[in-house]
Amino acid sequence: MKKIPILFFFVFLLNTVSILGQGQQKGHFQLHGKVVAEDGEGLGAHIHIHELGKGAIADLDGNFAIPNLRQGTYHLHFTHMGFKSASTTVIIKDEGEEIEVVMQPSSITLQELTIEANPFKNGPVEQSQTIDVVDRNYLEKNNTGTFANALEKLPGISTINTGVGISKPVIRGMSFNRIMVNDRGIKQEGQQWGADHGLEIDPFDVDRVEVIKGPASLIYGSDGMSGVINISPAGFPEEGTIRGHVISTYRTNNAMWGNTAMVEGSEKDFVFKGRFTAQDFQDYRVPTESFNYAGFVLPVYDNRLKNTAGRERHFSLTGGVRKNWGKSTLTVSQFNQHAGLFPGAVGIPRAYNLRHDGDHSSIDLPSQDNTHLKVISNTTIQYKQNWLELDLGFQRNTRFERSFPHAHGSAPTPEGDLALGLFLDTYTANLRYNAQINEKSQSIVGFQASLMDNNYAGFEFLLPQFTTLQGGAFYFHEYRWADNFIVNAGVRVDGARHSIMEHLQPLFERLEPTGEYDQRNPNIDRSFVNMSGSGGFSWILDNHHNLKLNLGSSYRIPTAIELSTNGIHHGNFRHEVGNPELNSERSYQADLNFSYSRKQFLFGISPFWGYYDGFIYLAPMGRFSTIPGASTMWEYRQHNAIFTGGEIKAEWVPFPNLHLNIAGEYVYNLNLETGLPLPLTPPLSILSGVEYKVPKIGGTLKNGYVYVEYRHAAAQNRVDRNERSTAGFDLLEAGIGWDLSLGSQLLKFQLSGQNLTNAFYFNHLSRYRLLNLPEQGRNVNLSLKIPFQIKN
Structure with missing residues (x-):
């Protein structure tokens, strides 16, 4: 019943901020401007005002006008195909401005994307961290489930990965609670500590992703110490527009059918968007007929892993308003x-x-049922000359792990098949005030708070009941020392409290x-x-060289599972034991980024280094568990450690329409107490590719492309005690895509193939690697997108 009060709370706040915004002076200023190329030729660029969620399109001469603006500071994005994105800050005072x-x-295609990559919708303009940004086109092209x-x-x-369909991201060798995923400004909370707990995000309901690498605790809080993945919604269409699309995909490896439909629009300052997605898949194929476990050779019938089928159903609904005082939306998704x-x-x-x-489509025991409900409110309002932002969120994450009942010790066999039920409710509030002090300085003051309430059920025990309350405040300042040199610094203070309940398990004798x-x-x-500070x-x-440096000291509080777990974690094949004496991790990190870009060439290198004081990790205790089928016992420990490595990338367009690219990554870490590497460290990896953009053919075929990619992953022999080494592997991928016009209807086709050589290989980060099971074999993916326009 906790959901009802917070929904009323959301509605109350939405009405309050709307009244605040409408009560201020109405806008009557106009922003005029012109967008041109280096030679002075006008460009029909798209102009977007970040704070208001709306913009304009310049005419063929590059001229544009945005009316009905109030006095204040606005952050503008400019994008145009074939040009680097641009941004600028405009201060409207007593009269309209002209820029x-x-x-x-x-x-280079990705240079058309504006790098914002922070929770502040209107800045800072320049970031000192290493950031990658991708949009919907990139995600659709690389959608693998x-x-x-x-x-x-x-x-x-x-x-x-846990087979196909269950995966969680890793940034520079760190995952779980050391990186943060933000969806519409709210931190995703969904039992991140489990290797078999996937990221509960609809892959079709993501329009823009900003990946921040390196320390981000200053802005985001504890779990941002190693990186952040920001999921940002796309801008709403122009006033009076209603549009949408339907996408259908098919994957041959596991016969997955995926369908999604979306419609969005804007009518008289009211904006809305809705999406529904359904995916059904069968047991997936692997390039082997058997596997070796504990000295036994076991079969893989028809090269398909039994009981790896699944079903997914997702939806999201968004509604809100955008006015000259700001914007406010409410999103419900599941x-x-x-x-x-x-x-x-x-x-x-x-x-x-x-x-x-x-039946390769049947779902038998063991199985898992995951539901993640989110209610998110995002509001931006103008307060005097500056901007106030409020993000509120409620999440209910429910997870059921089902298996055949079995007795633990001398206890009787339980009734039902619910082995473990996890129920996590999370309430989140973020408040930020962005002040443009003058043309050189801007500052942000922020407050964040969250409350987590966890309960459990089932005949197994892993994690007790607990509540966690966290709160923090930060100050961030950016100063434009010169037009080409921008510095920033900030400080943050946080408090947190875990209240974890005792768990007593009854003892039996002769049942x-x-x-x-x-x-x-x-x-x-x-x-x-x-x-923390940075x-x-x-x-x-x-215009061609950019050097960035970011220094930071961040932290992470130990999670409830690290403090209190005591049970079989089937996702890791071991009995895990928490340590109630753990302290917060503390890191000291440096991140350098250098980029060189010209019209037809891009080069970037990003080395990093970090020292972790009290790094928390799992280590074997040297004895077997007393719980049947649990194997060895592992406990959470703390030791000092270092992480270092880097990424390198290059893209070259030697001839029109021909793109060559290469990217490499390497992570090195060391446990300073044991002198051994830390577990689950990704190996050296190099991805290279070539893409040719096919010229328009007649009046019906356009935007065609064909690409080939080759990934080489080196062997990973730097492993922790009791962790297996992994041999290197090579993967080949290729694809084509084209747009077909049938009258006024556009059809967008994509055809791609992964692991085309059907290579037998082990992913060092895969859960099933512990069973000597290889990754999925050859797969061909076909996608059809049908965009439509209801009103324009």
Whole structure:
């Protein structure tokens, strides 16, 4: 029943901010401008005002006008195909303003995207961190079933996989609670600590992603110490427009059918958007007929992993207003997934439960059901000359892990098949005030708070009931020392409290209760206070060179599971034990980024280094668990560690329409206590590719392309104690795409193939690698997108 009060709270706040905005002076100023190329020729660029969520399109001469603006500070984005994106800050005072923007030509597609990559809708303009930005076109082209897997082609990004359909992102070798995923300004909370807990995001419902690499605790809080993935909604269409699309995809490897439909529009300052997605998939194929586990050779019938089929149903609804005082939206979304788990992934694999049941689409035990409900309110209002932003969120994450009932110790076999139920409610509030002090300085003051309430059910025990309250405040300042040299610095203070309840498990003798109990974890009441800070600069040497440096000290509070878990974690095939004495992690990090770009060439290099004081990790205890089928016991420990490495990328357009690219990444880490590497470290990886953009053919075929990509991953022999090495591998991918016009209707086709050589290989970050199971074999993906316009 907790959902009802917070929904009323959202509505109340939306009405309040609307009254505040409407009560201020109405806008009557106009912004005039012109967008030109280097030679002075006008460009029909798209202009977008970040704070208001609206903009304009320049005419053929480059002229544009945006009326009905109030006095204040506005952050403008300029985009045009074939040119680098541009941005500028405009201050409207007592009369309208007139500006001129010169855009630089570029054949590099991603340079057309504006780098914002922070929660502040209107700045800072220049970032001192390493940032990658991709849009919907990139995500559709690289859609492989999950949102996390679509980002793998970015240097420094990899994924932890549990078969097909369950994956979570890794940034520079770190995942779980060391990186943060923000959806519409709200931190995604969904049991991030589990390797078999995928990221509950509809891959079709993502329009823009900004990946921040390196320390980000200053702005985002504890879990942003190693990176942030920002999911930002696309801008709404122009006034009086209603449009949408339908996308259908098919994947041959697991016979996955995916369909999604979206409609969005804007009518008299009211904006809306809705989407529904359905995906159904069968058992996926692997390039082997058997696998070796604990000295036994076990079968893989028809090269398909039994019980890896699944179903997904997702929806999202957004409605709101955009006025000259700002904008406000309310989004309700829900992710639903029902997926089987390979029988050998829970308990000990047996030949009899691996036999084919005659239906590759059936979902049997063990399985998991995941539901993630989100209600998110985003509001931006103008307060005097500056901007106030408020993000509110409610999340309910529900996870059911089902398996065949089994007795633990001398206890009787339980009724039902619910092994573990996890129920997490999260309330989040973010408030930011962005003040433009003068033409050289701007500052941001922010406050954040969250409350998590976790409960559990089922005949297994892993994580106790707990509540976590966190709150923080920060100050960030940016100063434009010169037109080409921008510095920034900030400080943050946070407090957090874990209240974890004791769990007592009844003891049995000959299947009869003895009246005694085993304490699986004690009552834990821990409080933490942390400070963090960062500073850096962006030095734009000229139109072609940019040097960025970011230095920061960040932190991460230990999670409830790290403090209190005591049970079998089937996702990691071991009995895990928490440590209630853990302290906060503290890191000292440096991140350097250099980029060189011209019209037909781009080069970038991003080395990083970090020292972690009290790095928390799992280590073997040297004894076996007393719980049947649990194997060895592992406990959470803290030791100092270092992380270093970097990414490198280059793109060259030697001839019109021919694009060559290469990207590499490497992570090195060391546990300073044991002298060994840390577990789950991705290997050296290099991705190279060539793409040719096919010229328009007649009046019906256009925007065609064909590409080939080759990935080489080196062997990973730097492993922790009791962690297996992984051999290197090579993968080949290729694809084509084209737009077909049938009268006034546009059809967008994409055809791609992954692992075209059907290579047998192990992903070092894959959960099933522990069972000696290879990754999925050859796959061909076909996609059809049908955009439509209802009103223009």
